[in-house]
Amino acid sequence: MGDTVNSSASTKERILTAAEALFAQRGFEGASLRQLTAAAGVNLAAVNYHFGSKDNLVEEVFKRRLDQLNARRLAALKQASGQAETDLEAVLDAFIRPALELSHEGGAGLFMRVLARAFAEHDDSLRKFLSDNYGHVMRQFTAEFARLLPQLSKEELYWRIDLVTGALTHAMSGFGIIQRKSDVSETIHREQTIAHLVRFSAAGLRAP
Amino acid sequence: MGDTVNSSASTKERILTAAEALFAQRGFEGASLRQLTAAAGVNLAAVNYHFGSKDNLVEEVFKRRLDQLNARRLAALKQASGQAETDLEAVLDAFIRPALELSHEGGAGLFMRVLARAFAEHDDSLRKFLSDNYGHVMRQFTAEFARLLPQLSKEELYWRIDLVTGALTHAMSGFGIIQRKSDVSETIHREQTIAHLVRFSAAGLRAP
DNA sequence: CATCGAATCAAACGATCGTTTGAGCATACG
DNA sequence: CGTATGCTCAAACGATCGTTTGATTCGATG
Numbered sequence: 312m313g314d315t316v317n318s319s320a321s322t323k324e325r326i327l328t329a330a331e332a333l334f335a336q337r338g339f340e341g342a343s344l345r346q347l348t349a350a351a352g353v354n355l356a357a358v359n360y361h362f363g364s365k366d367n368l369v370e371e372v373f374k375r376r377l378d379q380l381n382a383r384r385l386a387a388l389k390q391a392s393g394q395a396e397t398d399l400e401a402v403l404d405a406f407i408r409p410a411l412e413l414s415h416e417g418g419a420g421l422f423m424r425v426l427a428r429a430f431a432e433h434d435d436s437l438r439k440f441l442s443d444n445y446g447h448v449m450r451q452f453t454a455e456f457a458r459l460l461p462q463l464s465k466e467e468l469y470w471r472i473d474l475v476t477g478a479l480t481h482a483m484s485g486f487g488i489i490q491r492k493s494d495v496s497e498t499i500h501r502e503q504t505i506a507h508l509v510r511f512s513a514a515g516l517r518a519p
Numbered sequence: 520m521g522d523t524v525n526s527s528a529s530t531k532e533r534i535l536t537a538a539e540a541l542f543a544q545r546g547f548e549g550a551s552l553r554q555l556t557a558a559a560g561v562n563l564a565a566v567n568y569h570f571g572s573k574d575n576l577v578e579e580v581f582k583r584r585l586d587q588l589n590a591r592r593l594a595a596l597k598q599a600s601g602q603a604e605t606d607l608e609a610v611l612d613a614f615i616r617p618a619l620e621l622s623h624e625g626g627a628g629l630f631m632r633v634l635a636r637a638f639a640e641h642d643d644s645l646r647k648f649l650s651d652n653y654g655h656v657m658r659q660f661t662a663e664f665a666r667l668l669p670q671l672s673k674e675e676l677y678w679r680i681d682l683v684t685g686a687l688t689h690a691m692s693g694f695g696i697i698q699r700k701s702d703v704s705e706t707i708h709r710e711q712t713i714a715h716l717v718r719f720s721a722a723g724l725r726a727p
Numbered sequence: 728c729a730t731c732g733a734a735t736c737a738a739a740c741g742a743t744c745g746t747t748t749g750a751g752c753a754t755a756c757g
Numbered sequence: 758c759g760t761a762t763g764c765t766c767a768a769a770c771g772a773t774c775g776t777t778t779g780a781t782t783c784g785a786t787g
Contacts, residue, residue: 343774344776345773355775356735356777356778357735359776364775365776471715474690477685477686477687479685481685481688482681511724512723514723514726514727551743552746563745563767564765565765565766567745
């Protein structure tokens with residue numbers, strides 16, 4: 312296993328990139344700072360020097376990608392809801408596409424596995440962290456869904472959005488039975504995944 | 520934090536029960552044998568004596584619950600598909616209900632968080648393990664879904680079952696925004712969860 | 728050129744990890 | 758009674774963990 316980082320990047324960037332990939336592979340506790348710094352090609356002490364602690368590094372890895380995801384989702388939602396006739400599929404696409412795009416790009420493109428793992432870690436401090444960094448985006452999407460699905464009660468709507476999130480997280484984690492075939496490009500596979508998710512979710516949201 | 524185990528159970532049982540709860544809380548690598556044996560009220564060496572290694576213990580924890588889940592799902596499917604007119608909702612109930620029941624009972628009732636975490640861990644050996652222990656059950660459900668949804672191509676069907684699994688896993692992990700309110704009993708909350716999952720999934724499976 | 732501060736380095740720190748050891752205890756069997 | 762067997766126990770093993778230290782390097786600044 313060779314280095315996976317661009318040696319021209321700054322030490323901080325190289326640590327973040329290597330950490331993202333290694334956390335996705337081995338988990339937060341399973342990935343040691345020695346493995347991490349070796350993969351990044353930096354000194355062991357660099358993590359504590361630049362980030363203070365391993366926990367802070369974990370938080371920075373999250374923040375970096377969550378900020379991207381939030382920004383792309385909001386931009387996509389703004390465009391979708393700006394149309395003359397906004398439809399449910401367009402809003403779902405704005406919700407789903409940025410997440411899947413981020414899970415296939417950037418460094419080793421493994422951030423979403425990290426996120427899926429974090430979902431399973433499931434402690435309250437993480438819940439609060441995600442709520443603080445995610446809440447306003449989810450509220451905007453929820454409002455748009457509520458406008459498009461006026462027949463649903465608030466509780467019913469929350470439930471269904473939650474289930475859409477579950478299906479999306481599962482698809483992003485790459486754990487499902489569906490594996491990309493070698494004769495299908497990654498881009499095409501992603502588009503198929505998005506199409507399946509949007510169709511399935513739209514029907515689920517519209518359920519009688 | 521006091522002991523959480525019945526002191527009358529055998530050492531092996533007490534280890535399994537404590538391990539299930541602690542793995543769910545702290546993860547497989549985060550939960551140490553010293554925490555685990557202390558919670559179980561047994562000696563540190565007891566794990567290696569009875570299970571050989573920590574890895575074997577993890578596997579036993581999985582096997583114990585997966586066997587239960589498989590048996591209940593197959594029994595429920597047999598009953599559902601034995602009806603004169605089997606409908607999609609009944610098969611989905613047979614798929615979903617045993618999983619949610621198991622996630623709310625047994626020891627601290629936390630096994631499904633362990634499973635959800637394992638989904639996120641996501642390495643190939645685990646995939647193979649789950650495939651070996653899960654495969655025949657999933658094949659039976661898939662066959663029944665295929666009979667009830669003849670308009671779907673095989674690939675389309677696999678995709679949608681996978682998304683149902685994602686929604687179910689997410690709901691089981693308890694991470695969603697929906698929290699049980701204190702004035703709702705656990706049983707009622709579970710029934711509501713099942714109802715939402717079945718309705719959402721049925722619509723998703725039937726999507727045009 | 729001299730000096731200062733940021734960055735990097737090898738080395739070591741104490742803590743904790745999974746596992747092993749060998750003695751001690753209890754019950755069952757001849 | 759003597760011994761064999763299954764189990765529990767305190768203690769220790771080496772390995773690895775995150776973190777800290779103090780020296781060293783290096784470019785920028787006065």
